[in-house]
Amino acid sequence: MPGIDECLLEAMRLPGARGAALVDWTSGLALGTVGEAPGGDHETTAAEAAELARMAAEHGTFAARGDAPAPVEDVIISNGDSYHLLRFVDTSFDSSVFLHLWLGREEGNLALARIRLGEMAARLVLG
Amino acid sequence: MSAVRTPPPALPVRDKRAVRALSPMLTRLAEERATGVLVREHGVLHLAEGRVVHAESPLAPGLDVLLTAHGTLAGAAWQRAAARTPSPLHAAELLLSSGVLPTGALELCHLDALYDAGYFALAPSSTPGRFRYDHTPRLGPLPSVPVVALEHETLRRRLLLHRLWPDPAADSAPLIRAAPAGRTPAAPVTPRQRAVLDRVDGLRTAADIARNLGRQAFHTLVDVRRLTAAGQIAPAPAAPAAPPPTPLHQVTTDPDIALLKRLRDALEAL
Known part of the structure; x- marks a missing residue:
């Protein structure tokens, strides 16, 4: 069963992966980081990504209808040279965490990364 | 007053x-x-x-x-x-x-x-x-x-x-519901805030609510400060200060002036 570090290292094996982190979106704390951070600072990256994740998680506009296990699955940002993929981790205990994967646009495959990151998020907390 | x-x-x-x-x-x-x-x-x-x-x-x-x-x-x-x-x-x-x-x-x-x-x-x-x-x-x-x-x-x-709300009073006091009257329409309460709000009963503190929810206390404080800033909750006013306790043995209204004077003289003589 993977721990936090193994999960992040696995995310880094995805094609084009530049950096990955497990972040708490209430506090903005990075509970684990690997690889690069945009701007070179994992702490700032975590705080800014947490703000984005919190908006997505808290605003009813983005929530699934009905009895979905979590209101939001992921948030995707694309820019000229990279993708940012934020995947919410659905835990059985009370928490507010997501996986953040930073992916180079040339080598990265967004669809594949989205599927894999979802699987990793599930394995992290379900074993 | x-x-x-x-x-x-x-x-x-x-x-x-x-x-x-x-x-x-x-x-x-x-x-x-x-x-x-x-x-x-x-x-x-x-x-x-x-x-x-x-x-x-x-x-x-x-x-x-x-x-x-x-x-x-x-x-x-x-x-x-x-x-x-x-x-x-x-x-x-x-x-x-x-x-x-x-x-x-x-x-x-x-x-x-x-x-x-x-x-x-x-x-x-x-x-x-x-x-x-x-x-x-x-x-x-x-x-x-x-x-x-x-x-x-x-x-x-x-x-x-x-930054959310500069007054820490709500962090430790029992919390009460407050009517956000007279303010601009309150921001919608998020599901996680709703869980906190539903447990505000005039007795529980943020720490009690965190334990009741099985949620991190800091996470609870974040929502408590946000709800306080939105005027939804407030720290319960402190109980009025108890009147000074009346002494069990009523002090005599007629102190022995002579004794006090002798005591003073003795102290001065030291």
Whole structure:
């Protein structure tokens, strides 16, 4: 069963992966980081990504209808040279965490990364 | 005279020290890579080789509460592990090695609980901390945190709360519902805030609500400050100061002046 570090290292094996982190979106704390951070600072990256994740998680506009296990699955940002993929981790205990994967646009495959990151998020907390 | 008045925001405490380090003693202990237990007014930090391996605070729900509140772990399973081990950290390690819980879930919950209790353990205190050198804490299979990282995060969390609503009165007082009347339409209450709001009953404090929800106390404080800023809740006004107790034995209204004078003279003569 993977721990936090193994999960992040696995995310880094995805094609084009530049950096990955497990972040708490209430506090903005990075509970684990690997690889690069945009701007070179994992702490700032975590705080800014947490703000984005919190908006997505808290605003009813983005929530699934009905009895979905979590209101939001992921948030995707694309820019000229990279993708940012934020995947919410659905835990059985009370928490507010997501996986953040930073992916180079040339080598990265967004669809594949989205599927894999979802699987990793599930394995992290379900074993 | 109106009975309820909003107290002015509390003055910052130990602000000068906070800029440098939260606890100079802790900094020194980290430098000497000390192993032992630091007991402070609002919580306890367990250090192994200068790293924080475990934290506890009466103001933050422990790992056991976080894990059992929503059925992640059966209460009986925690009890069994706790009965066989000397401390909650060892109980968590036993759960890890026995494979009862997924590694990632346990690591995540452990770190959540550590930063949460650490935040309160490092809160400004009125009494000095005490450190006991002790070989029990050790670097185990669960993640540990450098002292500097915990201090840094604690300062960041203080700033975060301050920015949401600068008055800390609601952090520790029993909370009451308040009507956000006279304000612009309140921001919608999020589902997580709703859970907090539903437990505000005039008696529970933020720490009580956190324990009731099986949620990190700091996470609860974030929503408490947001709800306070939105005018949805308020700290319960302090009970009116009790009148000075009437002495059981009524002091005589006619003190013995002569005796007092003799006493004064005797003291002056010393």
